[in-house]
Amino acid sequence: MALQISATNAEHPALLLELPWQLPLEEWPEKYLVPLPRGISRHVVRYARAGDEIIAVKELAERPAVREYGLLRDLDRLGIPAVDALAVVTGRTDDDGEPLEPVLVTRHLGGSMPYRSMFETTLRPATINRLMDALAVLLVRLHLAGFAWGDCSLSNTLFRRDAGAYAAYLVDAETGELHPRLSDGQRDYDLDLARVNISGELLDVEASGALHPAVDPVEFGNQICGRYQELWKELTRTSVYPAGKYHYIERRIRRLNDLGFDVAEMQIEHSSNGDTVTFVPKVVDAGHHQRQLLRLTGLDAEENQARRLLNDLESWMATQDDYSPGDRPPGSQLRSSGGHPHGARPEVLAHRWVRDVFRPTVRAVPPELRGAMDPAEIYHELLEHRWYLSERAQHDIGLDTAVADYIKNILPKVRETLRPTAE
Ligand SMILES: Nc1ncnc2c1ncn2[C@@H]1O[C@H](COP(=O)(O)OP(=O)(O)O)[C@@H](O)[C@H]1O
Numbered sequence: 538m539a540l541q542i543s544a545t546n547a548e549h550p551a552l553l554l555e556l557p558w559q560l561p562l563e564e565w566p567e568k569y570l571v572p573l574p575r576g577i578s579r580h581v582v583r584y585a586r587a588g589d590e591i592i593a594v595k596e597l598a599e600r601p602a603v604r605e606y607g608l609l610r611d612l613d614r615l616g617i618p619a620v621d622a623l624a625v626v627t628g629r630t631d632d633d634g635e636p637l638e639p640v641l642v643t644r645h646l647g648g649s650m651p652y653r654s655m656f657e658t659t660l661r662p663a664t665i666n667r668l669m670d671a672l673a674v675l676l677v678r679l680h681l682a683g684f685a686w687g688d689c690s691l692s693n694t695l696f697r698r699d700a701g702a703y704a705a706y707l708v709d710a711e712t713g714e715l716h717p718r719l720s721d722g723q724r725d726y727d728l729d730l731a732r733v734n735i736s737g738e739l740l741d742v743e744a745s746g747a748l749h750p751a752v753d754p755v756e757f758g759n760q761i762c763g764r765y766q767e768l769w770k771e772l773t774r775t776s777v778y779p780a781g782k783y784h785y786i787e788r789r790i791r792r793l794n795d796l797g798f799d800v801a802e803m804q805i806e807h808s809s810n811g812d813t814v815t816f817v818p819k820v821v822d823a824g825h826h827q828r829q830l831l832r833l834t835g836l837d838a839e840e841n842q843a844r845r846l847l848n849d850l851e852s853w854m855a856t857q858d859d860y861s862p863g864d865r866p867p868g869s870q871l872r873s874s875g876g877h878p879h880g881a882r883p884e885v886l887a888h889r890w891v892r893d894v895f896r897p898t899v900r901a902v903p904p905e906l907r908g909a910m911d912p913a914e915i916y917h918e919l920l921e922h923r924w925y926l927s928e929r930a931q932h933d934i935g936l937d938t939a940v941a942d943y944i945k946n947i948l949p950k951v952r953e954t955l956r957p958t959a960e
């Protein structure tokens with residue numbers, strides 16, 4: 538059987554051909570490999586270089602490889618944060634013609650950390666809380682999309698920094714199943730697996746002596762379920778309002794947006810006597826601010842980073858002479874449609890902000906000092922620093938001063954802690 542690389546994206550197969558497929562993954566020479574931290578796994582997993590890209594290669598049987606590839610593509614289509622599936626390689630044989638296991642190739646998720654390396658230093662309970670929040674949000678998003686994970690755990694999740702919090706990505710979809718929608722029983726089952734897995738993983742960390750003494754592994758497993766339930770309820774519950782109080786509906790939608798979710802459809806029903814209105818949102822998509830930032834500025838950031846950047850963009854816009862808030866309702870995020878008869882369109886202003894404010898600010902920080910932080914995270918740090926200095930000075934010290942101070946006084950000290958393992 539000949540080597541076969543199946544991929545939907547045509548640019549990758551050629552680069553993949555240069556890898557030593559005739560060798561078992563465990564025997565790949567170092568020149569092909571990238572030594573980045575990996576989580577615990579059943580299969581052999583290695584990171585390798587393919588052109589400019591770092592890829593993760595996992596050896597497993599053909600059926601599960603093809604299945605996982607398909608599921609990861611589905612998750613991508615559904616806009617769920619998960620690793621990108623690039624290819625399945627089958628028909629591998631060694632130099633003696635003996636068959637080798639197929640592999641699944643995914644794109645290495647840049648800036649991500651497996652939880653094991655985060656726990657190399659003892660994490661503060663507040664940090665663990667943020668990790669759990671991110672994981673609860675991910676599980677809710679998966680369930681809203683009809684995806685039962687089947688093996689939600691810390692090992693199967695990757696974390697990325699997100700403006701002081703974390704964003705969680707699914708890395709292992711092997712046990713997943715995609716349904717049109719999940720029953721409560723299916724969700725409960727999945728959540729219970731998550732609870733048991735996570736408590737077990739934290740118990741392991743405890744046994745290795747790296748868990749903060751204030752953290753109770755079993756209690757933490759329960760807490761993550763609590764967080765999941767709260768969020769699920771907020772996103773899906775039915776509200777009943779007095780007739781005529783339509784602004785309550787608007788308010789509920791805003792609250793959902795604040796949580797980062799968009800409402801795709803809604804069902805509004807009047808009671809038979811006309812006294813009340815029942816409102817059921819169909820929340821499908823997280824990433825509300827992410828999408829808004831992308832549409833306005835072309836910047837691709839995590840959800841919390843995007844919220845932060847949009848706030849900054851909005852306050853900057855208000856200082857521009859050709860800005861007209863138009864019919865924008867107070868508190869709403871920047872809308873692009875209608876209501877800007879005298880001023881520039883938000884997209885135009887937003888691009889000016891990227892060009893004149895965002896990029897120059899980020900570029901002012903020398904790249905070698907930025908460490909693993911991406912531009913949105915750097916910008917967030919600079920905004921934090923500005924806020925801190927302004928509080929101390931009791932007046933706004935401005936972004937330029939904040940940047941200069943950050944480079945001079947903060948970066949040299951935090952370079953060490955910019956390593957992903959520390960807070
Ligand atoms: N695309 C990727 N980007 C970053 N890390 C990855 C990627 N794919 C796998 N990993 C790392 O490899 C580990 C094992 O991968 P996983 O798919 O969970 O294997 P298994 O099915 O054997 O459990 C993960 O915990 C993660 O740390």
Ligand SMILES: [Mg+2]
Nearest residue numbers: 578692693709
């Ligand atoms: Mg796994």
